[in-house]
Amino acid sequence: MAKRKSHMQWSWVIIVLFFTLSIVDIRFGILGFACMAAPMYHALKGRGKIHCSSYCPRGSFLGKFLSKISFQNTLPKWMRSKQFKNVLLLMMITLFSFSLYHAGWNYRNISFAVFRFMLASFIIGILIGIFFKPRSWCQICPMGHATGLIKGALEKE
Ligand code: SF4
Numbered sequence: 593m594a595k596r597k598s599h600m601q602w603s604w605v606i607i608v609l610f611f612t613l614s615i616v617d618i619r620f621g622i623l624g625f626a627c628m629a630a631p632m633y634h635a636l637k638g639r640g641k642i643h644c645s646s647y648c649p650r651g652s653f654l655g656k657f658l659s660k661i662s663f664q665n666t667l668p669k670w671m672r673s674k675q676f677k678n679v680l681l682l683m684m685i686t687l688f689s690f691s692l693y694h695a696g697w698n699y700r701n702i703s704f705a706v707f708r709f710m711l712a713s714f715i716i717g718i719l720i721g722i723f724f725k726p727r728s729w730c731q732i733c734p735m736g737h738a739t740g741l742i743k744g745a746l747e748k749e
Contacts, residue, residue, distance in 0.1 A: 596642060596646050597646070598645065598646045599646060599647050599652075600645075600646065600647070600648070600651065600652045600655065601652070601656075602652070603647055603648065603649045603652040604649055604652040604653035604656050604657070605649070606649035607627070607649035607650055607652075607653050607714070608653070610623055610624065610627070610649070610710070611710075611711065611714075614703070614707045614710075618700060618703050618704050618707060619699065619700060619703050620703070620707075621702075621703035621704055621705075621706045621707030621708075621710070622699070622702060622703040622706055623706075624706035624707060624709065624710040625706060627649065627650070627710065628735060630643050630647065630648075631643040631644065631648070631735045631736065631738070631739045632735075632738065632739065632742065634647075634739070635738075635739040635742035635743055635746075636742060636746075638746055640739075640743045641736065641739050641740060641743060643739065644730060644736050644739065650713075650714065650717060650729075650733075651727060651730050654717055654718070654721045654726050654727045654729060654730070655726055655727050657726075658718065658721040658722060658726035658727075659726050661722055662721055662722055662724070662725060662726045663722065663723055663724070664724075664725055664726075665723060665724045665725070666724065666725065667720075667724045667725070667728045667731050667732070671731070671732055672731055672732070676732065677732055677734075677737040678737075680732055680734055680737070681734040681737050681738055684713075684734040685734075687709075688705075688709055691705040691708070691709065692705055716729070717729035717733070720732075
């Protein structure tokens with residue numbers, strides 16, 4: 593696979609723009625779907641975790657802004673276990689499905705549900721990045737984990 597140029601130096605701008613636009617007009621919240629779909633898209637295309645290493649706006653933000661304030665602790669081993677990541681992924685899918693179900697087919701409600709989900713995981717990612725190493729969230733991130741699972745499944749084929 594050809595090596596792709598990394599955009600991690602600047603891609604944090606996208607997540608800041610996303611939150612700003614969504615606060616101005618919640619209908620922009622729907623764009624959060626793109627953030628969730630992008631890692632899956634690359635993984636399904638056989639590009640593995642390229643989204644995490646070269647594009648992810650969230651990963652870029654955590655890496656760029658938390659290094660000065662982070663306590664730089666190592667994430668506990670149990671949090672890095674496969675079981676923990678599986679539970680977190682399952683929890684995320686369940687919670688997100690419930691919130692979409694409750695949003696009905698209303699565009700604004702769906703946008704708000706996506707925005708709320710993005711914001712909650714962003715805040716958790718920042719808190720984890722402060723207590724532990726800046727990009728510790730990436731070690732447990734459900735999207736990153738799902739990407740790894742797709743990658744593993746494709747490699748087995
Ligand atoms: S693990 Fe999650 S937050 Fe980290 S770079 Fe990958 S998709 Fe982004």
